[in-house]
Amino acid sequence: MxxxxxxxxxxxxxxxxxxxxxxxxxxxxxxxSLPLFFAPARVEPAEVILHLAIDPRSRGDEYVHRLYQEGVARRIIAASSQISWEVYSADFARAHLMEMGVPAENVSILHLPMLECGAEYLPIFADHLKARGFSSVLVVVSPTLTRWGQRRSENYFRAAGIEATVTFVPEARAAMLDRWWRTHWKAQAIALALMNSTIDLLYARCR
Amino acid sequence: MSFIPRRPPRHLLRLLVLLAVAALLYFYSAPVFNAAARSLIRVDAPAPADVVIALGGDARCMRERRAAEIFNRGLARHVIVSGVPYAWGVHTGDAAKRYVESLGVPAERITVLRDAWNTRREAMDVNELMRAQGWNRAILVTSPFHSRRAHYTFRRYAAEYTFISMPLEPEPPEWQPERWWSRRGDLGITVREYLSWINTLAGGWR
CATH class of the missing domain: 1.20.5 (Single alpha-helices involved in coiled-coils or other helix-helix interfaces)
Structure with missing residues (x-):
């Protein structure tokens, strides 16, 4: 016993x-497997660059300017929702690009409403591009772009008749993943990307 | 022939327990989840203070608008707004200051915290500012979901001073605690806020 x-x-x-x-x-x-969760960088020539990487960490203006100089696209659309009272970061991105030498007529602005998830912006982008006669676009977003988000966006644009490639600033991705567990903003950005991708699956309009 | 009662098989008992738990969850999960979200909110009775602080992170600037209202009601003599260098040529703190000025607060009564990357950093900056200015009491204005954590953080990192929580009303377009899981935005905010509480209590990332 x-x-x-x-x-x-x-x-x-x-x-x-x-x-x-x-x-x-x-x-x-x-x-x-964290790097597998995030999308790889891809750059394809297009008629226009849709610049969405306008935030404190992405250094998107410099990257978009570099792509423009390399002839990846001849037009740029800077798009953002408001970041403070009647302040749209897209306006400043346009001014910055012009200061770097992009002619004013080649950079336009798209002011966005404040919506709940990334997928809700896709119809706005598709309508805006089609209304201006663009049939191909290179979308530059924040470095937290996931594989799933990349595929979803490219498929949406394709279904709308627009050839699209979605990418990010490679240097910003490298900075984000560099010892991310030691820095608040990096850990926060990664946690939010994981959380938002999961939550989006629960809502039909965000999938 | 005698009747011998047999014990129900174990798997049947397990199934019954599982069904009972599922029924309890179905009927009681909504009130529990609502209460869990309401527990994030802290509202104190309005009281006069030296300064009203609109915490950063609200792109609609509703926190700043409420702070200006509190100032205009005479409950505080100064306003603090905060922000970060967001992109080339734009600081959200400067934009918040302009907005508060447009609502009738004199420029000389407004202070901008320029590196408000998170609540803890804001609390530490406010601690230094209050010491330098000789202020003792402050009203905290933030979104309702953030109000309890903000108050906790300020008590922890600016322990010498008194903080009064006067958050925004939980009404659209703000976050609302009732049935938060049915709205994509509110679900994301609620989950994020609980994760932030874990980080705050663990004294984690700054």
């Missing part, structure tokens, strides 16, 4: 050890 109880007592620590190992394995797998 004592032997039986003794055996049972020994099983518990072993079970906890197994659970701990499984959790550690899952965390390690999640950590190493």
């Amino acid at each position: 004592i032997g039986v109880f003794g055996k049972r007592r020994n099983r518990k620590p072993r079970r906890w050890l197994r659970v701990a190992c499984a959790i550690a394995g899952l965390l390690a797998a999640a950590y190493f």
Whole structure:
């Protein structure tokens, strides 16, 4: 009898050890698969660049200017929703691009409403591009672009008759993933990207 | 022939327990989730203070508008707004200051916190500012979901001073605690706020 109880007592620590190992394995797998979650950078020549990487971390203006200089596209549309009272960061991005040498007639602005998820903006972009006669676009977004988000956006544009490539600033992605667990904004950006991608799946208009 | 009662099979018992739990969740999850979201809100009774602080991060500037209203009601003699260098040529703190000025607050009564990247940083900056200005009481204005965490953070990092929480009303277009999971935006905000609470309580990233 004592032997039986003794055996049972020994099983518990072993079970906890197994659970701990499984959790550690899952965390390690999640950590190493993080780069797989995010989309790869892709650049294809297009008629227009849709510049959405206008935020404190992306350094999107410089990247879009570089693409313009390389002849990837001859037109730029800077788009943003408001970031403060009647202040749209797209206006400043346009001024910055012009200061870097892009002719004013080649940079336009699109002011966006404040919507709940990224997918809700896609019809606005597609309508805006079609109304101006563009049939191909290179979309530059923040470095938290996921594979799923990239595929969803490109498929949407394609269905609307627009050839699209969605990309980001490669330097900004490298900076974001560099020892991300030590910096608040990096960990926050990654956690929000994971969270938003998951939550979007729950809502038909965001999928 | 005698009737011998047999114990129901174990898997049937498990199924019944599972069904009971599912029924409980179905009927009681909504009130529990609503209460969990309401617990994020902290509202104190209005009281006079030296300064009213509109915490950063509201692109609609509703926090700044409420701070200006509180100033205009005479509950505070100064206004603090905050922001970050958002993009080339634009600082959201300067934009917030212009908006508060347009609502009748004199420019010399407005202070801008220029690197408000998160609540903890704002609390530490306010701590220094209040010490320098000799202020003792401040009204905190933020979104309702953020109000309890903001108050907790300011008490922790500016412990010498008194903070009064007067958040925005939980009405559209703001976040609302009732049935928050049915709206994409409110679900994201609620989950993010709970994650932020974990980070705050753990004293994690700054």
